[in-house]
Amino acid sequence: MASGKGKASEEKVKLTRELKEYVKSYTPWQTSADLVGIIPVERLDEIPSIRQDWMNTSTIKTTEQMEDAKSVIVLGYHASDDIYEAIVRRGNGIEIFGYPPNDNVRKVLHYLKAKGFEAMIADDRLPKKQMARLAGFGNYGKNALLINPKYGPWVRLGAIVTDAEFVYDEPFERDLCGECEKCLKACPTGALTPFRVDYTRCLVNPTSEEWVRLISGELKYSDKVGDVKDIDKVFDIHSPRFTDNSRLMCTTCQRACPYGRKERGLEK
Ligand code: B12
Ligand code: SF4
Ligand code: SF4
CATH class of the missing domain: 3.40.109 (NADH Oxidase)
Structure with missing residues (x-):
């Protein structure tokens, strides 16, 4: 309203x-x-x-x-x-x-x-x-x-x-999450605690320059974050190649969410 x-x-x-x-x-x-x-x-x-x-x-x-x-x-x-979610090298x-x-x-x-x-x-x-x-x-x-x-x-x-003035909308006040914690459990790097993302762990955090080199294969994800167990495999699974010249950003926490699945085509 x-x-x-x-x-x-x-x-x-x-x-x-x-x-x-x-x-x-x-x-x-x-x-x-x-x-x-x-x-x-x-x-x-x-x-x-x-x-x-x-x-x-x-x-x-x-x-x-x-x-x-x-x-x-x-x-x-x-x-x-x-x-x-595609990041394309140009x-x-x-x-x-x-x-x-x-x-x-x-x-x-x-x-x-x-x-x-x-x-x-x-x-x-x-x-x-x-x-x-x-x-x-x-x-x-x-x-x-x-x-x-x-x-x-x-x-x-x-x-x-x-500087135009309008009739304004009301804030959203409901809590949609309740007891759910699916996204926290799904994140492959443990980047999420309730309501916060640790950007140093999030697979979407590379800079533009790093994305260019991650796409070309010049840079491995482990070169960036150091010796984290299986991190190159984790990156390839959750941030896969879309075409030879692109990668998809990780969407694993979003995929886990019960909201919006039908609209995204994740369920019939
Ligand atoms: C920097 C940034 C990132 C960084 C850091 C993320 C971060 N800390 O927010 C990285 C690279 C990791 C990132 C990742 C992603 N991002 Co980003 N990102 C941004 C950007 C440019 C700035 C956000 C920022 O720095 N916020 C500062 C932080 C500290 O603010 P905050 O998260 O709101 O923190 C508050 C909460 O923690 C809150 N809080 C704490 N406890 C509680 C408890 C309750 C109950 C409540 C209500 C609040 C609360 O208090 C903090 C201070 O107010 C915005 C665009 C923009 N200008 O807003 C896009 C943006 C947030 N990103 C977006 C997206 C889509 C993503 C990704 C999904 C990437 C993708 N695949 O597309 C991932 C998701 C990761 C995740 N689960 O959050 C969208 C979000 C859309 C949406 N539906 O919310 C935005 C708005 C871009 C856009 N134009 O659409 N992102
Ligand atoms: S985008 Fe991927 S790595 Fe980042 S918080 Fe979500 S699931 Fe974790
Ligand atoms: S998966 Fe969606 S509904 Fe469940 S806790 Fe995470 S954001 Fe909330």
Whole structure:
């Protein structure tokens, strides 16, 4: 249920409705968002800064990105197939096709700019899982990912910061995990403890340069992490080659999750 509807001006109600329809609208050859929620910046900015160790930085406030920011539009894309997990080598760099589908994020950006609003793709130092929970997408799972009742953890997130104002969505308050611990048990490297991932153990943690060399075969995973029992075998099983020029990111904790299996085609 959206909040403040009674008090919201007709203009805000109209803009909110039109934007949500536009974001989800289907255009051939373009991704459309599967989930969209909008939050006021204060709701996100009141969360204390979180250390982002993997990036060697900390989260920032929306107003550090855009002084006059009023809202964050949170976009969710269903990662419906393994293709979303492919890391493809391209020269000395990599391409990740699956997240976030920038064509759709840019489409929203242009939509807002054409209406005269300021709009920017959210800085990576803005915490996406937190904004998705606050926008009502789902809860914070024990796998340290946002899990949605329909799509489970198979959701990739994008976001836009803007000075436009909308009718806002409510946070997600239910706990979907309960007593379940399937993801914790499934992780082959023991990277998960409830609600936290130890990035040093997670098989998805290589840098772009390391991915290039892991794909070409120049680097073995054990060269990176040292003498961990059977680690090259574990990496090959959980981060397999997709084509000669790519590997799939590990999805084992997501596969174990009871949510979103049907939508991902993991069960009939
Ligand atoms: C750095 C990073 C990584 C790093 C480090 C992961 C990490 N620590 O979050 C590595 C490389 C390991 C990684 C791996 C993956 N990532 Co990543 N990653 C990011 C990135 C760029 C930043 C996240 C970050 O640093 N957060 C800092 C940490 C400390 O924050 P946090 O996890 O929220 O920590 C809080 C919780 O622990 C919470 N907490 C602790 N206890 C409890 C208890 C309760 C009850 C609650 C509610 C909260 C809570 O408190 C902490 C502080 O607030 C984001 C994009 C972004 N800008 O947000 C994508 C992102 C989080 N990754 C994503 C994905 C999909 C993955 C992978 C599945 C890769 C893949 N196969 O596609 C794996 C999954 C591993 C896993 N199980 O988490 C998606 C997540 C989508 C979703 N459904 O949640 C994001 C949002 C990217 C995107 N644009 O879609 N990732
Ligand atoms: S992505 Fe793989 S290695 Fe990383 S936490 Fe999930 S299961 Fe463990
Ligand atoms: S596998 Fe179970 S514990 Fe892990 S995120 Fe899914 S529901 Fe939560």
